[in-house]
Amino acid sequence: MSFFKxxxxxxxxxGIQAVNNLSFEVEKGEIFSIIGPNxxxxxxIFNCINGLYKAENGKIYLDEQNIMGMNPxxxxxxxxxxxxxxxxxxxxxxxxxxLLLGRHLKMKSSxxxxxxxxxxxxxxxxxxxxxxxxxxxxxxxxxLKAYRDRYVFSLPYGIQKLIELGRALALEPKIxxxxxxxxxxxxxxxxxxxxxxxxxxxxxxxxxIVIEHxxxxxxxxxxxxxxxxxxxxxxxxKVHDVLNHKxxxxxxxxxxxx
Ligand code: ADP
Ligand code: MG
Numbered sequence: 001m002s003f004f005k006x007x008x009x010x011x012x013x014x015g016i017q018a019v020n021n022l023s024f025e026v027e028k029g030e031i032f033s034i035i036g037p038n039x040x041x042x043x044x045i046f047n048c049i050n051g052l053y054k055a056e057n058g059k060i061y062l063d064e065q066n067i068m069g070m071n072p073x074x075x076x077x078x079x080x081x082x083x084x085x086x087x088x089x090x091x092x093x094x095x096x097x098x099l100l101l102g103r104h105l106k107m108k109s110s111x112x113x114x115x116x117x118x119x120x121x122x123x124x125x126x127x128x129x130x131x132x133x134x135x136x137x138x139x140x141x142x143x144l145k146a147y148r149d150r151y152v153f154s155l156p157y158g159i160q161k162l163i164e165l166g167r168a169l170a171l172e173p174k175i176x177x178x179x180x181x182x183x184x185x186x187x188x189x190x191x192x193x194x195x196x197x198x199x200x201x202x203x204x205x206x207x208x209i210v211i212e213h214x215x216x217x218x219x220x221x222x223x224x225x226x227x228x229x230x231x232x233x234x235x236x237x238k239v240h241d242v243l244n245h246k247x248x249x250x251x252x253x254x255x256x257x258x
Contacts, residue, residue, distance in 0.1 A: 001064055003028040003207060004175055009058035011044050011231075018044040019055070020231035026175070031201055031208045031221050035242075036228035037251055042211040043085055044231075046177050049209075050082055051075045062174065077105045079174035083164045083181060085211075091153035095144055095163050098152060099135040102170030106131070138166045141203075142196060158189030165196060169204070176200065178210040182217045194220050215243065227251070 002025035011019040018041045026032045034042050047053040049060055051072040060067050067075055081102075089098050139148055142162055147155055152163060161181060168176055181197065182190045194217055200206050212218055218225060219239055226236035229251040235242055242248055 001061065002026060003030075003063065004209075005059075005061040006045075006049070007059040007061070009045075009048055009055040009060065011041075011048055011053055011055050017231050019048060021058075022228075022231070022233055023058075024226050024233070024236060026207055026209060028207055029201060029205055030223045031197070031210065033218050033222040033225045033239075034209065034211045034228060035213070035215075035218060035225060035248075036234075040228045040251075041231035042228060043179055045228075046082060046179055046209075046211065049075075049177060050080055073105060076171060076173075079171070080177065081168035081171040081173035081175075082177035083161075083168050083179060085179040085183065087157075087160055087164055089152045089160060089164055089167070092151060094149050094151055095147045095155075095166075096132075096135060096139065096149065098163055099138060099166050099170045100131060102167035103131050103135065105171060134172070135170055138169050141169075141199075142166050156189075158185050158192065161185065161189070161193065162196065165200075169200070169206075173206060175207045175209065178208060178212075180212055181210060182212055182214045190214065190217060193217070197221050219243075 004026040007023050009019055009022050010017070022045065034045065036042055044053065048055040051070055051074070055068065058068070062078060062080060065078065067078065090101065139145055142165065144162060144166060147159055147163070152160055165181070178197065181193050185193060197208060197210065198221055201208055210221065222239050224237060225239050225242040227234040227242050227245065227248045234247045234251060235245045
């Protein structure tokens with residue numbers, strides 16, 4: 001079986017079938033992209049995978065384990081991490097504290113202890129050293145040292161997106177779900193994001209599923225692409241074939257593929 005597998009999932013909201021009998025598979029170390037016009041159901045797929053929404057039927061497997069029915073914390077703990085279409089960071093905390101919070105599922109001690117509040121117990125102290133070491137590694141890896149102790153709200157948007165990526169990495173995931181990682185980024189920031197996504201796969205061996213509108217990013221990073229419209233797969237395969245597929249071009253009419 002593939003490393004990650006989605007099998008016949010459905011999700012509807014009232015009369016809207018947001019995800020319609022969708023299946024796909026992702027191999028270990030693969031970068032798999034999902035494209036489609038606004039409202040196609042892309043974010044809903046991520047919400048079904050990470051347990052925020054309950055898919056109505058079907059199965060989702062990570063490493064042969066069916067994760068359907070697990071809650072979001074359990075799903076994160078077994079190795080599925082994500083970033084969001086709209087940044088979800090703690091603005092009035094520093095970079096390093098946001099990353100430490102990303103590890104809270106791996107922590108036995110309370111977050112208050114880890115962040116140094118009421119911090120006397122030596123088990124918690126040992127644990128804190130371990131978690132801080134891991135988080136420092138991520139800060140080094142993503143070259144965030146200069147921003148380590150800065151409040152998130154004071155940083156450029158491109159850096160905030162990178163911190164969100166770092167927070168997802170802090171979970172030490174097996175698979176990473178990135179929802180529009182280039183949204184809101186300027187050209188230079190987008191190039192950086194492309195570099196980091198590839199580096200995470202190449203250096204850390206993490207499989208990645210990415211939703212994105214920016215076709216330059218899609219072309220640069222994808223091993224395979226799935227095109228979606230009205231919750232249904234149009235086609236999937238190699239980037240060039242998918243982007244030149246007649247129905248994919250049609251689905252994007254009025255929304256230029258750029
Ligand atoms: P995309 O990410 O491809 O732009 P979404 O997955 O966000 O699309 O949305 C797919 C469809 O499902 C849209 O019609 C959207 O309005 C609907 N939808 C998504 N989430 C909800 C929700 N929580 N409640 C009602 N409708 C929703
Ligand atoms: Mg979306």
